[in-house]
Amino acid sequence: MSDAKTILLCGVGGQGTILAADLLARAASAAGFVVKVSEIHGMAQRGGAVTTVVRYGTKVNSMVADIGQTDCIVSFETTEALRNIAFLKEGGFLLVADESIKPLPVACGRASMPHNARERLSDCGAVLIPAHALALEAGNAKCENVAILGALESQLGFGSDVWLDVIRERVPAKTIDANVAAFELGRSFAQAN
Amino acid sequence: MQLMSGNEAIARGAWEAGCSIGVAYPGTPSTETMESFATYDGVYAEWCTNEKVAVEVGIGASAAGARVLSTMKHVGVNVAADPLFTAAYTGVNGGYVILAADDPGMYSSQNEQDSHYYACASHTPMLDPADAQEALDFTRDAYELSERFDVPFLIRSTVRVSHTKTPVEVGERIDYQLKPYEKNAPKWVMMPAYAKPRRKVQLKRIDDLKAWVETCPYNRAVQKGAEIGVICCGAVYQHVLDALPDASVFKLGVTWPLPEQALKSFAASVKRVFVVEEGSEYLSEQVRSLGIDLSPFSDTLPKDGELSPGLIKKAFGIAEPAHHDVPDDVPGRPPALCAGCPHRLVFKELSRIKAIVTGDIGCYTLGALPPLASIDTCVDMGASVSMSHGFELALAGTEHKPVVAVIGDSTFGHSGLSSLITTVYNKGAGTVCILDNRTTAMTGRQGNPFNGMTLQNRESRELDLVGLVKALGVEHVEQVNPHDMKAVRSALKTATTEQAGELSVIVFKAPCVLLHRQRKPHFFVNADCRSCGVCATLGCPAISKDAETGIAAIDPLMCIGCGQCAQYCAFDAIEQINDSAMEGGAR
Numbered sequence: 171m172s173d174a175k176t177i178l179l180c181g182v183g184g185q186g187t188i189l190a191a192d193l194l195a196r197a198a199s200a201a202g203f204v205v206k207v208s209e210i211h212g213m214a215q216r217g218g219a220v221t222t223v224v225r226y227g228t229k230v231n232s233m234v235a236d237i238g239q240t241d242c243i244v245s246f247e248t249t250e251a252l253r254n255i256a257f258l259k260e261g262g263f264l265l266v267a268d269e270s271i272k273p274l275p276v277a278c279g280r281a282s283m284p285h286n287a288r289e290r291l292s293d294c295g296a297v298l299i300p301a302h303a304l305a306l307e308a309g310n311a312k313c314e315n316v317a318i319l320g321a322l323e324s325q326l327g328f329g330s331d332v333w334l335d336v337i338r339e340r341v342p343a344k345t346i347d348a349n350v351a352a353f354e355l356g357r358s359f360a361q362a363n
Numbered sequence: 364m365q366l367m368s369g370n371e372a373i374a375r376g377a378w379e380a381g382c383s384i385g386v387a388y389p390g391t392p393s394t395e396t397m398e399s400f401a402t403y404d405g406v407y408a409e410w411c412t413n414e415k416v417a418v419e420v421g422i423g424a425s426a427a428g429a430r431v432l433s434t435m436k437h438v439g440v441n442v443a444a445d446p447l448f449t450a451a452y453t454g455v456n457g458g459y460v461i462l463a464a465d466d467p468g469m470y471s472s473q474n475e476q477d478s479h480y481y482a483c484a485s486h487t488p489m490l491d492p493a494d495a496q497e498a499l500d501f502t503r504d505a506y507e508l509s510e511r512f513d514v515p516f517l518i519r520s521t522v523r524v525s526h527t528k529t530p531v532e533v534g535e536r537i538d539y540q541l542k543p544y545e546k547n548a549p550k551w552v553m554m555p556a557y558a559k560p561r562r563k564v565q566l567k568r569i570d571d572l573k574a575w576v577e578t579c580p581y582n583r584a585v586q587k588g589a590e591i592g593v594i595c596c597g598a599v600y601q602h603v604l605d606a607l608p609d610a611s612v613f614k615l616g617v618t619w620p621l622p623e624q625a626l627k628s629f630a631a632s633v634k635r636v637f638v639v640e641e642g643s644e645y646l647s648e649q650v651r652s653l654g655i656d657l658s659p660f661s662d663t664l665p666k667d668g669e670l671s672p673g674l675i676k677k678a679f680g681i682a683e684p685a686h687h688d689v690p691d692d693v694p695g696r697p698p699a700l701c702a703g704c705p706h707r708l709v710f711k712e713l714s715r716i717k718a719i720v721t722g723d724i725g726c727y728t729l730g731a732l733p734p735l736a737s738i739d740t741c742v743d744m745g746a747s748v749s750m751s752h753g754f755e756l757a758l759a760g761t762e763h764k765p766v767v768a769v770i771g772d773s774t775f776g777h778s779g780l781s782s783l784i785t786t787v788y789n790k791g792a793g794t795v796c797i798l799d800n801r802t803t804a805m806t807g808r809q810g811n812p813f814n815g816m817t818l819q820n821r822e823s824r825e826l827d828l829v830g831l832v833k834a835l836g837v838e839h840v841e842q843v844n845p846h847d848m849k850a851v852r853s854a855l856k857t858a859t860t861e862q863a864g865e866l867s868v869i870v871f872k873a874p875c876v877l878l879h880r881q882r883k884p885h886f887f888v889n890a891d892c893r894s895c896g897v898c899a900t901l902g903c904p905a906i907s908k909d910a911e912t913g914i915a916a917i918d919p920l921m922c923i924g925c926g927q928c929a930q931y932c933a934f935d936a937i938e939q940i941n942d943s944a945m946e947g948g949a950r
Binding site: 172182183195196199204205206207208209210216217218219230231232233234235236237238239249250252253254255256257258259260272273274275276277278279280281282283284285290294 | 366470494522523526527528529530598601602604605608669671672673683684685686687688689690692693694695696697698699700701726729733734896899900902904906907908910913
């Protein structure tokens with residue numbers, strides 16, 4: 171019987187979801203778990219919706235997320251969080267970057283953004299994280315994804331050291347300090363909220 | 364242990380088996396396999412113009428005694444089917460393994476087809492890994508099997524095997540020596556006199572394979588309860604384990620031929636037998652043909668798209684867990700042509716002249732989506748050129764809109780060229796636009812004959828596209844800068860009016876924005892914007908208009924400074940920011 175935990179990362183192509191999933195998978199692996207990471211790419215650089223699923227445990231079979239069965243949804247954008255909300259299981263953890271990006275149909279006036287997305291996400295128990303502001307505070311706007319992972323840390327219990335080792339190993343050398351700072355800021359944010 | 368995708372594991376397995384030659388045409392979800400293989404020591408790897416060519420190069424290299432890998436997406440197997448069916452007569456010299464990567468759910472394809480049918484129809488044995496470890500092991504072992512049974516072996520994967528990273532234990536590379544080549548016409552010359560006896564060899568081989576597969580360790584029955592037994596393969600096997608933890612499972616690692624006796628014993632060991640498969644009826648048809656009765660599902664198992672544990676549970680009558688519903692006001696987020704994409708204005712102008720546009724396979728298929736919405740058809744690689752010929756044939760002698768084919772550089776090399784020769788030869792009409800963005804963009808910017816880049820960065824040559832088309836005998840051939848609105852408009856006007864009734868080819872040449880990632884100072888909307896909305900009809904992701912006022916805005920972070928939009932603004936409201944305010948350079 172599988173004891174796997176399922177984490178769905180979603181966002182918009184180019185936001186860094188694939189790197190975040192890679193760091194998450196490596197942290198789970200370093201913490202001693204079997205890991206599977208399933209990516210859907212191809213459209214990632216063309217602004218489409220993207221999702222990556224990370225599953226880990228002592229035994230992992232399927233590599234996909236399922237309706238009402240996903241332990242954590244980590245969304246890099248509010249509309250994408252709503253699009254994937256059905257995957258979240260009862261009592262699951264919903265972490266959403268407090269950021270909204272207009273898809274092309276909205277930008278060219280053929281559709282509208284969802285109303286009150288933030289309130290509706292909060293009603294579903296979402297933790298909205300100001301990832302962009304935290305990344306800027308850490309010194310590099312591109313560290314948003316790592317700030318978000320920082321906020322996820324306490325949910326998974328791999329321990330901070332495991333994460334920081336993985337981050338130091340995987341991010342570009344020039345950005346290590348900013349990424350470590352972003353991780354800590356994300357972690358503190360989650361503790362305070 | 365390391366995390367590897369199925370594609371990386373297939374490349375690794377081939378390398379460990381001493382495979383030294385890789386030949387392929389890129390296609391999602393197969394592409395990274397050959398890219399990964401190309402990075403190993405002691406291998407030669409190349410992109411071919413198409414999958415048929417790749418498999419023919421592969422058969423040649425195998426005949427000469429090397430172990431060979433070919434990789435392609437499911438629809439690539441259609442293209443390669445011609446040599447594939449006869450390679451199952453000739454057999455091999457060095458082991459030959461071919462990856463067919465299926466895309467159930469059509470994440471990046473024009474159809475979902477099940478490559479199992481090709482294995483069955485061509486009598487080519489097929490292995491179906493369920494994770495990266497199996498992908499490595501099966502591929503590595505397939506070389507020895509290919510030589511033992513004297514036939515190419517197919518590896519079938521799906522997106523969820525190819526693009527899922529799972530833990531893998533790797534091994535070392537064996538020292539494989541080229542097998543000696545000896546002339547053997549009865550084996551390699553498939554004309555009737557030799558093909559007929561070779562067909563008998565094939566039939567004998569099928570019997571041998573059927574005997575082997577009965578005890579092959581890649582097939583395994585995991586007996587649990589005596590109530591339900593499920594037969595499945597590949598990624599679906601992983602879903603079944605999660606969906607039905609108490610069911611007995613027969614996991615097929617070889618999906619053609621099937622182990623008749625082993626499956627019959629399994630079926631006899633349980634009360635009810637089911638086949639769970641994805642977007643296909645291949646397995647259930649095969650299993651039924653062995654005389655095994657399959658039980659009906661209590662609810663529907665989807666016939667299309669991907670499966671998941673939840674969908675399998677539902678088919679077995681297990682209710683979906685509680686969950687939030689997706690709100691119905693969530694707008695779609697389709698992919699779009701990138702900001703600065705050199706294809707954009709061609710589609711905008713084709714839309715303006717209301718042409719019938721036959722499209723093709725690649726990034727530029729996105730020109731079919733609103734607001735550009737300027738493509739009428741998309742079927743398969745190269746079809747734009749041949750379908751436009753068909754439109755012109757049917758509409759000849761009628762008043763009709765201009766017919767324009769739109770095809771990318773790599774797709775033109777793949778099979779558009781032979782279509783164009785057909786049009787030239789038969790004195791057909793219409794306009795063919797070759798969108799030469801200097802790369803095979805959609806699959807991740809691979810080399811092709813027109814950009815002169817090769818997979819392992821060997822020296823090559825850039826094929827002269829304009830010269831090539833002229834050499835075919837096309838009289839009206841023009842090269843145009845696709846970022847220049849007036850030039851695009853004028854070239855299309857000339858081709859579809861003055862030259863209507865004749866064949867014209869326009870090569871729109873400018874590099875894909877993802878190639879060099881150079882950006883110029885960005886543009887912005889000044890106070891002169893009159894809310895006309897024309898700029899927003901370009902479908903540039905950097906441009907938006909305010910929902911209430913209609914005033915346009917350009918996202919300075921997304922804008923790469925191509926200036927396409929400024930050429931459409933009748934009020935000079937789109938301006939480029941002062942050069943000195945920005946340093947430019949790579950993103």
